[in-house]
Amino acid sequence: DAGVIQSPRHEVTEMGQEVTLRCKPISGHNSLFWYRQTMMRGLELLIYFNNNVPIDDSGMPEDRFSAKMPNASFSTLKIQPSEPRDSAVYFCASSPTGQGTEAFFGQGTRLTVV
Amino acid sequence: GNSVTQMEGPVTLSEEAFLTINCTYTATGYPSLFWYVQYPGEGLQLLLKATKADDKGSNKGFEATYRKETTSFHLEKGSVQVSDSAVYFCALSDRGRRALTFGSGTRLQVQP
Numbered sequence: 569d570a571g572v573i574q575s576p577r578h579e580v581t582e583m584g585q586e587v588t589l590r591c592k593p594i595s596g597h598n599s600l601f602w603y604r605q606t607m608m609r610g611l612e613l614l615i616y617f618n619n620n621v622p623i624d625d626s627g628m629p630e631d632r633f634s635a636k637m638p639n640a641s642f643s644t645l646k647i648q649p650s651e652p653r654d655s656a657v658y659f660c661a662s663s664p665t666g667q668g669t670e671a672f673f674g675q676g677t678r679l680t681v682v
Numbered sequence: 683g684n685s686v687t688q689m690e691g692p693v694t695l696s697e698e699a700f701l702t703i704n705c706t707y708t709a710t711g712y713p714s715l716f717w718y719v720q721y722p723g724e725g726l727q728l729l730l731k732a733t734k735a736d737d738k739g740s741n742k743g744f745e746a747t748y749r750k751e752t753t754s755f756h757l758e759k760g761s762v763q764v765s766d767s768a769v770y771f772c773a774l775s776d777r778g779r780r781a782l783t784f785g786s787g788t789r790l791q792v793q794p
Contacts, residue, residue, distance in 0.1 A: 572725075601781055611771065611784040624781065659725055663780070668714035668733035671782055673725035 572674035574660050580680045586648040589677045592641055593662030601671060602635055602645050603659040611659075617643065650681045684709045686772050688785035695762055695792050703757040703788045705746075705772035713774040715739075715748050715755040716782065720769045729757075729770070762792045 573592040581587050593600050602614040615625040617637045625635070632651070637643040647654055657678050661671040689704040707713065714733045718726040730739030735750035744759045755772060772785040 599780055610786045613781050613783075616781045618780070661726075661782075668731070668775075670716055670728045670731055673718075673727070675725045 572660055572662055572672055574658075574674035574677050576677060577675060578678050578680075580682065581650055583651055583681055584649045585681075586646065587650045587654075587679060587681075589645040589658050589660075589679070591643045591645075591660030591674060593643070593660070594672055595641065597662035597664050597672070598640070599663045599665075599671075600637060600643050601661040601663075602643070603661065605657045605659060605676070606655075614645070614658075647679075650679075652681045655679055655681050684713070684774060684776060684783040686774055686783055686785035688770075688772050688788050691769075691787070691789040693788060693790050695790070697764055697792055697794050698761045699792075701757070701759040701762045701766075701790065703770055703772075703790070705755045705757065705785060707753050707755065707772070707774050709753075709774055709776050709783075711776050712750075713776040715746070716773045716775070717744070717746055717755070717757050718771040718773060718784075720771065720787070722768075726771060762790070764792045764794050766790060767792045 575590045601616040604612045614627045615635045620637045635645045657676045659676045661673045663671040685708045687706050716731045717729040719729045720726045730741040732739040732748035738747045746755050746757045769787045769789045771787045773782040
């Protein structure tokens with residue numbers, strides 16, 4: 569398997585623009601997670617899905633952020649409108665069913681909002 | 683709620699030195715514990731894990747033992763190499779919340 573695939577790897581956008589980050593989880597994994605990594609706050613869980621259903625979105629910073637998982641092989645994280653404080657590395661991860669199973673991470677998308 | 687506390691970094695060692703990175707946790711029930719490693723510009727990779735008390739996870743010379751009595755999962759390696767330079771994250775997941783809770787990360791720098 570190719571692992572968790574994220575796109576784009578790098579995104580530079582202007583403040584106020586819409587940004588969409590994409591993720592393809594590992595086939596057969598039924599949980600998907602979006603994390604944000606910054607120097608100040610470390611790794612923060614934004615949202616996670618189980619069987620394509622959002623289970624916990626309490627980490628989504630505000631209404632400008634939204635995430636979808638229309639099917640088992642694709643998820644998006646959208647920021648609209650983007651702000652400079654959204655600049656971070658965004659990771660997608662997936663994991664199979666079962667207690668104690670680890671999450672597998674993508675390479676991340678480095679977002680810069682200018 | 684769940685939380686993970688790691689020692690502050692950076693940790694700077696000479697090659698072949700002994701490594702310990704401390705990790706303690708707070709969780710309800712019996713969590714699974716993990717160590718992840720992140721190399722520059724990359725995502726996180728699982729280094730090792732332990733799913734119940736007294737389990738020892740090991741991989742690539744690294745070890746960590748799940749200590750329920752001290753709620754700890756310290757990472758150790760007997761002889762570090764320059765190639766071990768990276769950021770190490772301790773994490774947990776529990777039965778009720780499968781998403782990982784991460785510590786703040788510890789940067790390790792190994793000098794030749």
